[in-house]
Amino acid sequence: MALASALILSVLAMSLIVGLRYLAASGAFAWLTERRFPGFHGGRARQIRKEIGWSLASALIYGAPAGLVAWGWQQHGWTRIYTDANDHALWWMPVSILLYLILHDAWFYWTHRWMHRPGPFRIAHAVHHASRPPTAWAAMSFHPLEAMTGAVVIPVLVLFIPIHYLALLVVLTIMTVMGVTNHMGWEAFPQALVRGRLGHWLITASHHQRHHQEYRCNYGLYFRFWDRLCRTDKGLGAFDIAASGADHRADVVPAAAGGASADGAFRQR
Ligand SMILES: [Zn+2]
Numbered sequence: 001m002a003l004a005s006a007l008i009l010s011v012l013a014m015s016l017i018v019g020l021r022y023l024a025a026s027g028a029f030a031w032l033t034e035r036r037f038p039g040f041h042g043g044r045a046r047q048i049r050k051e052i053g054w055s056l057a058s059a060l061i062y063g064a065p066a067g068l069v070a071w072g073w074q075q076h077g078w079t080r081i082y083t084d085a086n087d088h089a090l091w092w093m094p095v096s097i098l099l100y101l102i103l104h105d106a107w108f109y110w111t112h113r114w115m116h117r118p119g120p121f122r123i124a125h126a127v128h129h130a131s132r133p134p135t136a137w138a139a140m141s142f143h144p145l146e147a148m149t150g151a152v153v154i155p156v157l158v159l160f161i162p163i164h165y166l167a168l169l170v171v172l173t174i175m176t177v178m179g180v181t182n183h184m185g186w187e188a189f190p191q192a193l194v195r196g197r198l199g200h201w202l203i204t205a206s207h208h209q210r211h212h213q214e215y216r217c218n219y220g221l222y223f224r225f226w227d228r229l230c231r232t233d234k235g236l237g238a239f240d241i242a243a244s245g246a247d248h249r250a251d252v253v254p255a256a257a258g259g260a261s262a263d264g265a266f267r268q269r
C-alpha cells in the first residue's frame with residue numbers, strides 16, 4: 001500500500017513539475033516575444049487557450065512514465081542515472097548528452113513522419129498543426145496519443161544508458177527550450193549560427209517554421225541529418241510577423257518583401 005501511494009505521489013509530482021516547467025518556459029518566451037513584437041499574440045486568445053489546454057493535458061501524460069521511472073529509481077535502483085561524477089569517465093558527460101539528443105531526435109523524426117500519414121495525422125497529429133502559426137504556448141500542444149510517443153523517450157533511455165543527473169538536467173533543459181523557441185514565430189538564435197555551418201545540421205525555429213507551413217518536410221527535432229538523409233529537408237522557412245498582427249513590423253522584412261534568400265528566409269535587422 002505504501003509502495004502504491006509512493007508511486008502515485010511520484011507520478012503526480014512529475015506531472016506537476018512538467019506542467020510548471022511548461023508554464024514557466026512558454027510564459028517566459030511568450031513574454032519575450034510580446035516585448036520584441038508588441039501585439040504578436042493579439043487576436044489569438046482562442047488558439048492560445050487551446051494550446052495551453054492540450055499542453056497541460058500532455059504534462060499529465062508526460063508525468064506518468066517519468067513518475068514511474070523516478071519511483072523505480074528511488075525504490076529499486078532501476079535506472080542508470082548516477083549522482084557521483086566519478087562513477088564514469090568525465091568525457092562521458094558530454095557524450096551522454098549528445099547521445100540522448102541523437103536518439104531522441106531519431107525517435108522523433110520517425111514517429112513524426114509516421115504521424116504525417118493520413119490516418120495517424122487525423123487521429124493524433126492534427127492537434128499540433130491546428131496552431132497556424134503556432135506560438136510559444138504550443139510547445140507541448142499535442143493530442144494525448146502523440147504526447148504518449150514523446151513521454152516514453154527519456155524514461156526508457158535512462159533505464160539503459162548511464163547519465164549523470166546534471167547531464168540529464170541539461171538534456172531536459174535543451175528539450176524544453178527548443179520545444180518552446182521552435183514554435184514561437186521568430187528566430188531567437190543569431191543568424192550567423194542559423195545560416196552558418198552549424199545551422200546546416202542544427203534545427204532552430206527557422207527550420208521548424210517550414211514544417212508548420214508545408215507539413216511534409218523538416219520533420220526533425222534537434223538535428224537535420226535524418227531530414228537530409230531522407231531528402232525531406234526543404235531548408236529554412238520564412239516568418240511573416242506582419243501577418244501575426246504585430247506592430248513591430250520594422251524589425252522584420254518578410255520573405256515576399258525582399259528579404260528572401262535561396263532558403264526562402266526572412267531578414268531581421
Ligand atoms: Zn511543431
Ligand SMILES: [Zn+2]
Pocket residue numbers: 112116125128129211215
Ligand atoms: Zn508535424
